[in-house]
Each structure stands twice: as structure tokens, then as C-alpha cells.
Amino acid sequence: MSELVQRLRSTVRSIPDFPKPGILFRDFTPVLLDGKLVDDSLKALWAPFDGQVDIIAGIESRGFILGASIAVQRHMPFVPMRKPGKLPGETYQVSYALEYGNDALEVHKDAIPKGARVLIVDDLLATGGTAAASARLVEQAGGEVVGLGFLIELAHLGGRAQLGDHRIESLLIYE
Amino acid sequence: MSELVQRLRSTVRSIPDFPKPGILFRDFTPVLLDGKLVDDSLKALWAPFDGQVDIIAGIESRGFILGASIAVQRHMPFVPMRKPGKLPGETYQVSYALEYGNDALEVHKDAIPKGARVLIVDDLLATGGTAAASARLVEQAGGEVVGLGFLIELAHLGGRAQLGDHRIESLLIYE
Numbered sequence: 007m008s009e010l011v012q013r014l015r016s017t018v019r020s021i022p023d024f025p026k027p028g029i030l031f032r033d034f035t036p037v038l039l040d041g042k043l044v045d046d047s048l049k050a051l052w053a054p055f056d057g058q059v060d061i062i063a064g065i066e067s068r069g070f071i072l073g074a075s076i077a078v079q080r081h082m083p084f085v086p087m088r089k090p091g092k093l094p095g096e097t098y099q100v101s102y103a104l105e106y107g108n109d110a111l112e113v114h115k116d117a118i119p120k121g122a123r124v125l126i127v128d129d130l131l132a133t134g135g136t137a138a139a140s141a142r143l144v145e146q147a148g149g150e151v152v153g154l155g156f157l158i159e160l161a162h163l164g165g166r167a168q169l170g171d172h173r174i175e176s177l178l179i180y181e
Numbered sequence: 182m183s184e185l186v187q188r189l190r191s192t193v194r195s196i197p198d199f200p201k202p203g204i205l206f207r208d209f210t211p212v213l214l215d216g217k218l219v220d221d222s223l224k225a226l227w228a229p230f231d232g233q234v235d236i237i238a239g240i241e242s243r244g245f246i247l248g249a250s251i252a253v254q255r256h257m258p259f260v261p262m263r264k265p266g267k268l269p270g271e272t273y274q275v276s277y278a279l280e281y282g283n284d285a286l287e288v289h290k291d292a293i294p295k296g297a298r299v300l301i302v303d304d305l306l307a308t309g310g311t312a313a314a315s316a317r318l319v320e321q322a323g324g325e326v327v328g329l330g331f332l333i334e335l336a337h338l339g340g341r342a343q344l345g346d347h348r349i350e351s352l353l354i355y356e
């Protein structure tokens with residue numbers, strides 16, 4: 007395990023029974039209190055995609071924190087993908103199934119130029135439903151998904167299998 | 182008007198009747214597509230507080246975009262202030278009145294050390310209800326509010342009057 011992964015593993019906090027009994031929640035907010043660890047993590051997330059990206063897209067709302075931060079470091083455009091009804095302009099929308107019911111993500115129609123190479127960023131890859139929807143949304147908007155970057159992956163939930171051939175980079179993986 | 186303010190004014194998009202009839206919504210997402218403009222804006226927001234801040238706090242969810250970005254630029258801790266039920270650890274909570282009903286913000290109890298100097302960041306100062314709640318929340322957590330920074334201020338809504346003696350910096354002000 008790399009030194010960065012060890013630092014992440016000792017900083018991410020595990021909270022039992024949140025948001026409901028039986029779930030062990032991996033809380034990345036303590037990482038955000040360590041500016042050096044954030045900087046090192048963002049650089050590691052970025053490295054595999056360096057030179058291949060035109061736009062960073064982040065998934066509401068924790069993905070805004072990491073995605074916008076990478077965009078600022080790289081002086082690159084940032085596109086927020088939001089829950090329905092939050093973006094004021096014309097949007098594309100992709101719906102996806104949750105454990106109970108459905109949810110959706112939207113992106114502004116004019117945010118992603120045709121053919122733009124997009125890196126999608128979120129804090130956590132779990133079952134992959136939201137991540138897969140975000141990739142479909144980028145493609146619906148005319149962009150090309152270069153890959154998806156996560157700070158944490160819960161591998162036992164099988165999210166990668168929902169993401170087809172997309173390149174996935176996760177820094178801290180719980181088996 | 183400074184050159185930066187002119188660039189912001191020509192980039193922020195005004196969308197009528199969103200989220201409801203009669204409201205002219207100021208949409209900052211086009212700013213996020215211009216990496217240079219974001220960089221210049223974050224530096225201008227930061228400058229008045231340089232050397233006086235220990236922690237950046239951002240208000241969910243658009244405040245995450247700007248707040249986390251400043252924190253990363255300054256290698257400084259970032260603390261998300263979230264809607265109720267989103268933060269998994271023990272939290273402080275402050276409620277505030279909306280036009281119809283109430284809402285609340287939460288922060289992790291261990292996120293802000295006693296006496297830490299906190300800069301609160303959000304995209305927009307409107308009526309000031311959320312901003313005032315965020316300042317009370319920082320104080321409840323034991324921090325000192327150094328000031329509040331906004332990309333946009335809707336001055337006619339009187340938000341400043343809700344924020345007492347707190348220092349407020351807004352880049353683009355609509356009278």
C-alpha cells in the first residue's frame with residue numbers, strides 16, 4: 007500500500023449505522039481538514055488522466071468539493087451535475103434507480119461542448135448507480151467520458167461493473 | 182468598476198422566472214467554465230482576508246465549489262456546512278426561517294477547533310438568512326467568524342443587514 011493510501015486510510019473515519027442500521031459509512035470530511043493530504047490526493051487522482059481532459063465534472067454535492075478543487079488546480083472548466091430542479095438553464099437529465107425509488111442528475115445543455123473530454127469526479131464509488139448515470143449524462147450532452155475518479159471505493163458493492171469500459175481510478179479501496 | 186467585475190458581470194447569466202415566476206436568477210455556472218476567471222475571482226475574494234484565516238467553511242452545495250477551491254489554493258482546511266442529516270458524525274445545528282417554513286445547517290462538532298478563525302464562503306448573498314445561520318453555526322462550534330465572502334450579492338434584498346458586524350466581501354454586486 008502506498009504511503010498516500012495509508013494516510014488516507016488512517017484519516018477517513020468509519021461511522022457505523024449511518025445513514026441507517028447496518029451501514030458502515032466512510033466519512034471523508036476529516037481528509038478535508040488536512041490541506042497537504044488533500045493536495046497530494048488530488049494530484050494522485052489527476053495523474054492518470056493528465057493531458058487527456060478538457061473539462062472536470064463533479065456530482066452533487068460532495069463531488070463538488072473534490073471536482074472543483076481539481077479544476078482550480080488545473081485551471082480547467084468545472085461542470086456541476088446536479089439533482090433535478092437546481093440548475094436554472096436548459097438541461098439534459100438522466101434518471102437512475104435507487105434502492106427505493108428513482109433519482110436523476112442534470113447538466114446544463116451548453117456546459118459541455120461536443121467532443122469535449124470529461125473527467126467525472128466524486129468522493130465515493132459504491133453501487134455505481136449515480137456514477138453510471140453521470141457517465142450517461144456526459145455522453146448525452148455530447149462529451150466523451152475520459153474516466154471517473156473517486157477518493158474512496160467500496161469494492162464489495164460492485165460499482166465498477168456498472169461502469170462498463172470506462173477507466174476508473176480510486177485512491178482508497180475497501181475490499 | 183474593476184476589470185474583474187466587468188468580466189464577471191458579462192459572464193454571470195440572468196435567467197428570468199427561476200425558480201419561480203418573478204425571480205431573476207443570477208447563475209454563476211458559466212463563470213466555472215472559465216478557469217482563468219475562476220482563478221482571478223478566488224484570488225480577489227481571498228485578498229482581504231489573507232493572513233487572518235485558519236479554516237475555510239462552505240455552505241452546501243454551491244458554496245462547496247468556491248469554498249473548497251479557495252481552501253485547496255491556500256492549502257487550508259475546508260469544513261462543509263450541510264443540510265440536516267447529511268453529516269455522519271456528531272453535529273452542531275442552527276435553524277433559520279425561510280420564506281415558507283424553516284431550514285437548518287449542520288457542522289461536525291470536531292471540525293472547528295476552539296478559537297479557529299473561519300472564513301465562510303458561498304456563491305450568493307441574497308436575503309442573508311442562510312449566511313447569518315452559517316455565522317451563528319461557526320460561533321456555536323467555537324470558531325471566530327473572520328468574514329464572509331460571496332461571488333455575487335443581491336444588495337436590494339438586504340442580506341448585509343442580517344450579518345451584523347461581520348466583514349463581508351462580494352465581488353459582483355447587483356443594486
